[in-house]
Structure formats: structure tokens, C-alpha cells
Amino acid sequence: MNKRAGMFAGVYAALSLVALALWPALAAATPPGLTSVVVALNENHPSSTWTLPAGVSSQFIQVSRSSEVNEDGYFTTLETFSPLAKTQTTFLDEFEYADGVYYLHVAGHDQKCRGGSTGCEPIEFSQVMSFQVPGVGSGPGGTLPPTGGGPGADKVRPFQTLTFAPVQDVDKLFVRARMSEAGTLRATARVSAPGASKVYKFKTASRAVRANKFAKLPLKLAKKQLKAVKRALKRGKKLKARVTVTATDKAGNKRSQKATIRLTP
Numbered sequence: 469m470n471k472r473a474g475m476f477a478g479v480y481a482a483l484s485l486v487a488l489a490l491w492p493a494l495a496a497a498t499p500p501g502l503t504s505v506v507v508a509l510n511e512n513h514p515s516s517t518w519t520l521p522a523g524v525s526s527q528f529i530q531v532s533r534s535s536e537v538n539e540d541g542y543f544t545t546l547e548t549f550s551p552l553a554k555t556q557t558t559f560l561d562e563f564e565y566a567d568g569v570y571y572l573h574v575a576g577h578d579q580k581c582r583g584g585s586t587g588c589e590p591i592e593f594s595q596v597m598s599f600q601v602p603g604v605g606s607g608p609g610g611t612l613p614p615t616g617g618g619p620g621a622d623k624v625r626p627f628q629t630l631t632f633a634p635v636q637d638v639d640k641l642f643v644r645a646r647m648s649e650a651g652t653l654r655a656t657a658r659v660s661a662p663g664a665s666k667v668y669k670f671k672t673a674s675r676a677v678r679a680n681k682f683a684k685l686p687l688k689l690a691k692k693q694l695k696a697v698k699r700a701l702k703r704g705k706k707l708k709a710r711v712t713v714t715a716t717d718k719a720g721n722k723r724s725q726k727a728t729i730r731l732t733p
Contacts, residue, residue: 496588497524497576497577497578497580497581497588497589497590497591497592498521498523498524498576498578498592499524499574499576499592499593499594499595500518500519500520500521500524500526500574500575500576500594501518501519501520501521501594501595502516502517502518502572502573502574502594502595502596502597502631503517503518503519504516504517504597505517505572505597505598505599505629506599506603507599507600507601507602507603507604508603509602509603509604510602510603511602511603512564512565512566512567512601512602512603513560513561513562513563513565514531514560514561514565514570514572514599514601514603515558515559515560515561516529516558516559516561516572516574517557517558518557518558518574518594519557520555520557520576521578523578523579523580524576524577524578524579525554525555525576525577525579526552526553526554526555526556526557526574526575526576527551527552527554527574527575527576527577527591528549528550528551528552528574528575529548529549529550529552529559529561529572529573529574529575530542530543530546530548530549530572530573530575531543531546531547531548531549531550531561531563531565531570531571531572532544532545532546532547532570532571532572533545533547533568533569533570533571534571534728535571535596535598535630535632535634535725535726535727535728536708536728537593537596537634537635537728537730539706539730540589540591541573541589541591541592541593541634541635542593543571543573547563547565547570548561548563552574565601566601567601567602568600568601569598569599569600569601569725570598570599570600570601571596571597571598572596572597572598572599573593573594573595573596573597573634574593574594575591575592575593575594576591576592576593576594577590577591577592578592593634595631595632595633595634596630596631596632596633596634596727597629597630597631598628598629598630598631598725599629600627604627604648626647626648626649626651626715626716626717626721626722626723627647627648627723628645628646628647628648628653628713628715628723628725629645629646629682630643630644630645630713630725630727631643631644631645631682632644632711632727632729633729634728634729634730635729635730635732636709636729636730636731636732637731637732637733638659638689638694638697638698638701638707638709638731638732638733639694640686641657641670641686641687641688641709641729641731642673642684642685642686642687643655643684643685643687643711643713643727643729644682644683644684644685645682645683645685645713645715645725646677646680646681646682646683647677647679647680647715647717648679648680649679649717649718650676650677650678650679650717650718651676651677651715651716651717651718652674652675652676652677652715652716653674653675653677653683653685653713653714653715653716654672654673654674654675654713654714654716655672655673655674655685655687655711655712655713655714656669656670656672656711656712657669657670657687657709657710657711657712658670658709658710659697659707659708659709659710659731660707661697661700661705661707666696668689668693668696668697669693670687670688670689670709671687671688671689671690673685673686673687685713687709687711697731698733701731701732701733702733706730707730707731708728708729708730708731709728709729709731710726710727710728711726711727711728711729712724712725712726712727713725713726713727
């Protein structure tokens with residue numbers, strides 16, 4: 469009996485350790501899922517759509533001219549802040565945006581995080597998505613007016629939509645992008661440690677794409693550089709990847725956007 473009881477006690481202890489190891493991951497908050505940000509042709513009011521996983525409520529929308537976020541996921545600079553109803557999943561922004569490129573994300577609250585559960589943030593943000601003012605039309609990312617068929621070369625720069633998670637594992641860093649016409653998407657990135665002169669460059673990611681089709685652009689470091697960056701992260705260094713995505717259409721017209729992504733080991 470004692471031997472059997474000891475066996476059960478050992479199994480129980482092992483299961484308890486597994487449960488404790490998994491607890492922070494299980495308690496992590498689930499964010500809203502941003503699905504689209506569209507601006508009507510020649511307009512300046514973005515219309516956003518997102519999904520709410522079970523138990524998650526909408527809180528607010530932030531819009532910024534910069535993609536950079538702080539340690540808690542909030543944009544470091546704000547253009548607008550819009551509160552939302554808890555069950556809301558669409559929002560038409562009536563703010564009069566000036567011409568330019570903007571970045572937007574949706575904040576949500578996961579009800580399992582009530583009471584300050586370990587590893588559970590009270591506010592969790594969706595991925596970031598970009599939009600352009602004035603708008604280039606409705607549809608997935610917008611479509612530009614036809615430029616072919618007439619005299620002269622195509623000199624219209626392609627519209628580009630960029631989306632990414634503001635906090636990512638350095639081993640799995642990636643962005644998604646699409647263009648308003650067929651062409652090539654190219655992503656580059658770099659990271660540097662605060663107070664250090666060393667800059668590590670990620671391998672360039674490039675994809676040929678069709679019009680209005682999202683492409684995933686993974687960004688990888690060479691093995692030695694990856695080890696150095698992970699060591700710095702484990703020592704508590706707060707590192708950010710500075711990403712540039714360039715869209716080039718078949719006529720050679722280009723448009724670039726930038727993203728800042730906080731890295732985790």
C-alpha cells in the first residue's frame with residue numbers, strides 16, 4: 469500500500485508541476501482579431517472590422533501615425549482614441565484625417581483576466597493594420613483607378629496594406645502585406661541593443677504577389693546573431709525590430725511603410 473501510495477503521490481506531484489508550468493500560458497489574454505481597415509475612394513474616414521473570441525469584449529481603438537508601441541502594447545504617439553461598446557465589432561471613424569499613412573489597432577479585455585490572474589494583461593491589443601488617406605477605394609485593401617490603356621507610362625505608386633503583431637518572438641518574426649496591383653513585396657529589418665553600437669540585420673524576405681492578396685514575409689536572423697539577440701533579451705534588454713516593407717509594381721513604382729515590433733526571446 470505504501471509503495472502504491474508513493475507512486476500516486478509521485479504522479480500527482482508531476483502533474484502539479486506540469487499544471488504550474490502551463491498556467492501562465494493558459495492565463496494569457498486573447499486579443500480581438502482585426503480583419504480589415506478600409507477607406508472609401510478619396511475619403512478620409514477609416515471603417516474597421518474585427519472579431520471577438522469567446523469571453524473577449526471590445527474596449528477602444530487607437531490610431532497613430534507611427535507603428536511603434538510601448539511595453540504594454542499602446543502606441544507611443546496617438547492621433548485618435550475611440551471608446552467602443554463591449555460587443556462592438558465594426559467602427560466608422562468620423563475624424564477628419566489629413567493625408568498620409570496611419571496605423572490602427574483594437575484593444576480588448578478577456579474576462580478570464582478578472583482579478584489579476586498571473587500572466588494575464590487587463591488590456592490586449594489586436595494586430596496592427598495600416599490605412600491610407602485619401603482612400604483608394606472599397607474592397608480588400610482598396611483598388612486604385614485603372615492606369616493602363618492610355619498614353620504615357622504608369623507612374624502611380626501602388627497602395628500597400630501592412631499588418632503585424634506588435635509583440636513577437638524573435639524566432640518567429642513576420643509581417644503580412646498586400647498591394648493594390650501585382651508586383652513584389654520586400655521586407656527588411658534590423659535590431660540594435662540599447663547603448664550598443666552593434667546592429668543586427670535580418671535576412672531580406674521578398675515575395676511576388678497578385679493584386680489584393682496578403683503575403684506573409686518571415687524575417688530571420690543568422691544563427692550567431694540570433695543567439696546574441698536572445699542573450700540580450702534574456703538579460704532583460706528591451707529590443708525592437710525596425711521593419712521596412714516596400715511594395716514595387718511591375719512598372720517600377722514603389723511605396724514603403726515601416727513597423728516597429730517588440731521582440732521576446
